[in-house]
Amino acid sequence: MHKNNIVLVGYMGCGKSTIARELLYGRPVSPIDTDVEIEKRKGMTIAEIFEKEGEMSFRDEETMFLQELLEKDMQDAVLSTGGGMPLREENRKLLKKFGFVVYLKASPEETLERLKDDTSRPLLKAPDRLERIKSMIAQRQQVYEETADLTILVDGKSPTQIVEEIRKEMA
Numbered sequence: 001m002h003k004n005n006i007v008l009v010g011y012m013g014c015g016k017s018t019i020a021r022e023l024l025y026g027r028p029v030s031p032i033d034t035d036v037e038i039e040k041r042k043g044m045t046i047a048e049i050f051e052k053e054g055e056m057s058f059r060d061e062e063t064m065f066l067q068e069l070l071e072k073d074m075q076d077a078v079l080s081t082g083g084g085m086p087l088r089e090e091n092r093k094l095l096k097k098f099g100f101v102v103y104l105k106a107s108p109e110e111t112l113e114r115l116k117d118d119t120s121r122p123l124l125k126a127p128d129r130l131e132r133i134k135s136m137i138a139q140r141q142q143v144y145e146e147t148a149d150l151t152i153l154v155d156g157k158s159p160t161q162i163v164e165e166i167r168k169e170m171a
């Protein structure tokens with residue numbers, strides 16, 4: 001049984017970090033953000049890890065991070081994950097074990113709008129960003145839905161609205 005932990009999954013730009021912070025608003029704890037933690041551990045940005053060590057190495061870091069997190073036996077934590085975290089079956093199991101998994105589902109168009117000026121995400125370096133986003137979301141959608149205990153559509157909604165929906169569904 002997970003101890004009131006919440007896990008946020010979803011494609012890049014769906015708002016995981018923002019919603020994680022909002023879920024803990026007013027509490028003396030910060031969300032755990034897997035990208036931030038991995039950057040700290042490696043002393044490199046995600047872009048540098050991809051460039052110097054490759055995506056596979058980054059994916060291994062993600063799995064190792066989750067394995068260690070599970071050992072800490074945390075309670076009332078909010079975990080914000082990198083968009084590719086649920087791709088590995090082992091990670092899906094670990095995420096579900098850690099907490100109640102919420103998929104923040106954004107359309108490709110909304111995603112593009114949110115990420116149009118972003119230069120930090122190596123997987124979005126593509127001549128046609130919308131096409132890249134569409135095809136990656138199409139490939140991943142099922143995995144996100146399978147991992148999630150709850151799916152929230154986020155297009156056009158404010159963080160406050162999204163958090164209210166999550167709370168209502170979890171009550």
Ligand code: S3P
Binds near residue numbers: 016035085121
């Ligand atoms: C990735 C998403 C990124 C980051 C990395 C790979 C992905 O995290 O982990 O660039 O494969 O979707 P965000 O979802 O926080 O942008």
